[in-house]
Amino acid sequence: MNANSKPSGLDFLLAFNIGIEIQGWLMRFSNEAHNIPKRFHPPPVVGTMGSAAACAHLLSLDHSRSSHALAIAASLSGAPMANAATQSKPLHIGNASRLGLEAALLASRGLEASPLVLDAVPGVAGFNAFYEDYVLQPLGSPDDNGHMFLLEEQDMGVKRFPAHLGMHWVADAAASVHKLLVGGDHGTVSPAEVQEILLRVPQSKYINRPFPESEHQARHSFQFNACSALLDGEVTVQSFTPAAMMRPDLLALLGHVHVEHPHDNLANFNHMYAEVQVTLVGGDILRGRCDTFYGHWRNPLTNESLRKKFRNNAGAVPPSERVERLIEVLEELDRLGDCTHLLSQLQ
Known part of the structure; x- marks a missing residue:
């Protein structure tokens, strides 16, 4: 997107997918994050990085500044597992989004960070400090358009109620x-x-x-x-x-x-x-x-179930009329040329 333009619905969707993609690669490089839960709550680690990547896209950062955004985000990542099942656990997720945006904004203003943060260099405690098994792997072969995407291989489920996935x-x-x-x-x-x-x-x-x-x-x-x-x-x-x-x-x-x-x-x-x-x-x-709950990636929620969940969760804050307007806008997000209307509904 152009740095001076307002984001479209497709820009938001692309940014979201970029964030998910980055998290997927970081998990792939760490043996699917098998070891991270021993010390850290995973979402504040990879989530902050994903948020930084998504926001770097929305801010139209170039390759160099996007790289710095991710490196800055690595310094803002991480939260201990000890705070799981406390009031602070939801804060982990909110902070991951907020701090990723902060990292991208700092990078856009010229703040620099180590170019080795994401590399597995002996003696350099970069992003690999979060893991015991962080091993960079070949990205594989690009498709006919020169892309290498993990998104379609990643398993994503939507919870029906706000509790641990298990x-x-x-x-x-x-x-x-x-x-x-x-x-x-x-x-x-x-x-x-x-x-x-x-x-x-x-x-x-x-x-x-x-x-x-x-x-x-x-x-x-x-x-x-x-x-x-x-x-x-x-x-x-x-x-x-x-x-x-x-x-x-x-x-x-x-x-x-x-x-x-x-x-x-x-x-x-x-x-x-x-x-x-x-x-x-x-x-x-x-x-x-x-064996497979309703909402698991093998048994995804229907659109009606997604709407029901959104109403239950969002209805605690804005009035029901605004919730319904939000649903209408979100369901047309890929065709929205200017997201100003969407953002106004969230105020």
């Missing part, structure tokens, strides 16, 4: 048991009917939280999300409100939960599964299993 497997499995309870002879879900709830999920201390004490811990609790879906048939934004968390029925169900970690159930978003087994007081056993 929660979506256990919620869908529990929701299927809810249907059996409500639709069968057992009537509505009552904790008095339940003798035991067995969860078979991957081993992960980070999201194994039997009795979460805050909404942020609840968003990272296999037990909480399974019991919420068992009671309500789904997990939503409202599931994490103080009133919902303190429901006597929910607390009673949490007391019945046991967790197992099968050897074949690895903490991998491509291969993991969740099983929920409910043993009733009368001895009947009901089972639910989820």
